[in-house]
Amino acid sequence: MSTVSLTTAKAHLNVTETTDDTLIQGKIDAAEAHIEKLLGFTLASGFEGSENVPDDVREAILQLTGHFYENREASLVGIAAEEIPFGVWQLIAAHREYVF
Secondary structure (H helix, E strand, O other): OOOOOHHHHHHHHOOOOOOOHHHHHHHHHHHHHHHHHHHOOOHHHHOOOHHHOOHHHHHHHHHHHHHHHHOOOOOOOOOOOOOOOOOHHHHHHHHOOOOO
């Protein structure tokens, strides 16, 4: 079960049609998997259930879902891209589990 619902992601993306529902769900799943790798634990186990995931981590998932949905290729042509302040990494860094 996803931490972020399809309905929430579609609202974040401002998508009202159902045409891309499967695609958006895949982007949510990919974003959550990526966040879990960055954090070093699964969302459900690290926060004792997906309903306990903090809002800043949910926001990071939504930002990454939006990025994956809007930028479906591995490169941007003719656009200068840079990381935004308070982006994904800044939102999840405080929750990261460091293991040595």
